[in-house]
Amino acid sequence: MTHSTVPAIATDWLRRPATDVAPDLIGCSLVRRFDDGSLYRGVIVETEAYTPGDPACHAYRRRTARNEVMFGPPGLCYVYLIYGMYHCINVVTNHDTVPSAVLIRALELDRLPPWIDEKQRQKPQRVAAGPGKLCRALQIDRTLNGNRFDVGQPLWLEPRTAAFQQSIVDGSMNLVQTTRIGLTQGVELPWRWYVADCPAVSKRG
DNA sequence: CTCACGATTGGA
DNA sequence: CCAATCGTGAGC
Numbered sequence: 001m002t003h004s005t006v007p008a009i010a011t012d013w014l015r016r017p018a019t020d021v022a023p024d025l026i027g028c029s030l031v032r033r034f035d036d037g038s039l040y041r042g043v044i045v046e047t048e049a050y051t052p053g054d055p056a057c058h059a060y061r062r063r064t065a066r067n068e069v070m071f072g073p074p075g076l077c078y079v080y081l082i083y084g085m086y087h088c089i090n091v092v093t094n095h096d097t098v099p100s101a102v103l104i105r106a107l108e109l110d111r112l113p114p115w116i117d118e119k120q121r122q123k124p125q126r127v128a129a130g131p132g133k134l135c136r137a138l139q140i141d142r143t144l145n146g147n148r149f150d151v152g153q154p155l156w157l158e159p160r161t162a163a164f165q166q167s168i169v170d171g172s173m174n175l176v177q178t179t180r181i182g183l184t185q186g187v188e189l190p191w192r193w194y195v196a197d198c199p200a201v202s203k204r205g
Numbered sequence: 206c207t208c209a210c211g212a213t214t215g216g217a
Numbered sequence: 218c219c220a221a222t223c224g225t226g227a228g229c
Contacts, residue, residue, distance in 0.1 A: 048212070056212065066225060084222030086213050103212055132213045182212055202213095 008150055009157040014074035014093045018049035018100040021093045023193045025102055026175055027160040027168070030089075032138040033153070040138060042107025042128055043164070046194040046201045048180045050090070050101050056186035059099030069146045070099040077155055079135070079145040086132030087141050091149065091157065105131045105181075105192075108200040113137065130202040 009028060014021055025047050032040045050057040050070075058080070059067040069078045070092055078090040078101050090101035107128035112121065116137060120127050128134035135141070140155070149156045167173035174196040179187060181204065194201045 050212075058212080061227085064226070080212085081222095081224060083211060083213050084224070088212060090212090105212085130213070180212070184211085 006158045009159055011073070011075040014091065015095060016093060018051050018093045018102050019191055021091070022047040022049040022102045022191065023175060023177065025091065025104070025157075026193055026195060027164040029158040030104060030107060030138075031156050031158060032140070033155070034139075040113060041110040041158075042134065042138070044104055044106075045108055045198045046104075046106035046205065047192070048103040048105060049191040050103065051094075051191075052099050054186050054189065054191075056180065056183045056189070057099065057101075063099075067099065070101050071097055072146070075149050077144055077147045077149055079140060079142050081142060082132065087135040088131040089135055089140050089144075089155075103131060104134065106194070106198075106200050106202045106205075107134045107137075108198070109137065113139075115139075125199040129200050129205075133202075 025044050028044050029041045030044055052059065054060060059070045063071055066080060069076050072092055073096040074093050076092040078092050079087055082088055088103060090103050092101050094100035108125065109128050112124055112127060116127055128137045144154055147153055147155060168175065176194050176196050177190055178192050179190055180192045181202070194205055198205060
């Protein structure tokens with residue numbers, strides 16, 4: 001058995017509506033690479049979709065400096081600051097000029113970075129259980145906004161493992177589709193997906 | 206130019 | 218339930 005590498009998720013795969021990509025990203029991995037070469041992987045266990053025409057979408061009203069990258073080609077990283085203290089990371093989807101993105105809301109990390117404090121370590125499976133928490137855990141901030149998800153970059157995406165895919169096919173793992181969290185508009189749209197009974201999913205999992 | 210508020214979180 | 222904390226953008 002020779003060495004094998006996992007290819008990053010391709011741009012073409014992301015050139016679809018966010019509502020199609022969001023459930024498909026469940027089970028895929030977000031990879032964080034630091035300048036020293038260290039890698040951290042997190043299996044995506046919760047996502048939300050944001051689309052044009054969606055009142056909860058940051059690009060709903062008009063194109064601005066902040067939402068600019070959502071109008072870009074698929075495969076870009078949209079990172080923004082929320083409540084003045086947390087960051088949220090999105091995968092830009094769909095065609096260039098069509099503002100769409102998938103918010104990554106929770107990860108199951110393969111290991112904990114050394115900067116995670118002792119209190120967080122008490123519940124390791126909750127360290128990345130929420131969009132703000134996962135960005136803090138992987139040190140993701142606005143300096144990564146507009147970056148392309150690609151191998152060798154600070155961030156990239158990898159497809160589901162065969163084992164994860166099989167667990168969905170055979171029904172031993174279930175995806176739940178429900179309404180999104182923390183919004184004041186577009187509350188009724190069922191554009192949140194998460195792995196049923198997963199301890200790493202954010203609140204209301 | 207101003208200022209209310211947010212795709213959150215953790216603690217009372 | 219509520220405060221923390223600050224960039225954003227709608228409205229004047």
